[in-house]
Amino acid sequence: MRDLKEYTIPFIGLKLGEHHFDFIVTNKFFEHFEYDEFINTDIKLDVLLNKKTTLLEFTLDFKGDVGVHCDVTNEPFQQPVEGNYHFIVKFGEEFDDENEDLLIIPHGSYEVNIQQFIYESIILSLPTRRVHPGIENGTLKSDILDKLEELSVKAQNEDIESQEGTDPRWDSLKKLLNDK
Template identity: 50%
Template sequence: MMKDLEAYVIKFVGLKQGKHQFEYKITDEFFDFFEYDDFNTAEVNMTILLNKKANMLEFSFTAKGNINLNCDVSTEAYDQPVQNTFELVVKFGDEYNDDNEDLLILPWSDYELNIAHYIYETIVLAIPQKRIHPGVEDGTLDSEILDKLDELQPKAEEDKNEDDIDPRWEDLKKLLND
């Protein structure tokens, strides 16, 4: 498994100080390594900008692409555009420490960093919590599930007759106005 993620290892020791750019095309196969299957397909371009300084490394991760998801309302598949950035500072110290999400401390002896997990997090955090097909939002999606949901929708308040209102509510409304 780690052998397959070898493409995401950046050997920073041999790099000159300054900016270095790395490009990756991330597809659903990448997420198989993390056993993540909350979407159908993924096609995301990752740009990693590494600014190597004398005593630290600054990484900037930028994800942009499309992920095919199933809608939470209609269960219809749709392409969700995703875009996200993540900044990581890598410093060196006596021992490994990743307690802070924006700061990674590597031992002085380290000469490379596997960035696969940071790529994974950058993309997964770009996926919206609530997944709604654009056709559901604008009313253009024709779906049996949506038709059934409309059919089961409770009747609107204006359909109720004024006589059906419990007189106790009227008394309570008077208290609000006092």
């Protein structure tokens, strides 16, 4: 996979100390990684680079919204996403990215690409189950929700009990529970 040039930070001419970089992450960024679960993306990313004599410290702070589909109803909604990630870049004999919080780049390097760290930190900050906020507060009206409610086990059990009444065998078992 090729590197995206806009997420490559040249550090060779920078003075020691803190440096800020601002990015806007859009769907084009995620398409580069062949990740197509987002409808639209608008994430503001602030990168803080603290350059020291023997290493580089990066802190990624991001906040924004991604358009996703609800896992229950498949209705689209805007999922807020925010978080931060801290990692260190050191210099060594050869490139090594085995450790998730430490990147080793060869001596003589003059720039570092942080696109993989951005991608992973945003994806991992999303909830594993994406539920439309309208479902949680009861304001979402959807045909799928109506059908799910109709087909739920609880609704079917209530229909059976209302049609037949309760089974007398269960009544005698319930008495055993109450006789404690």
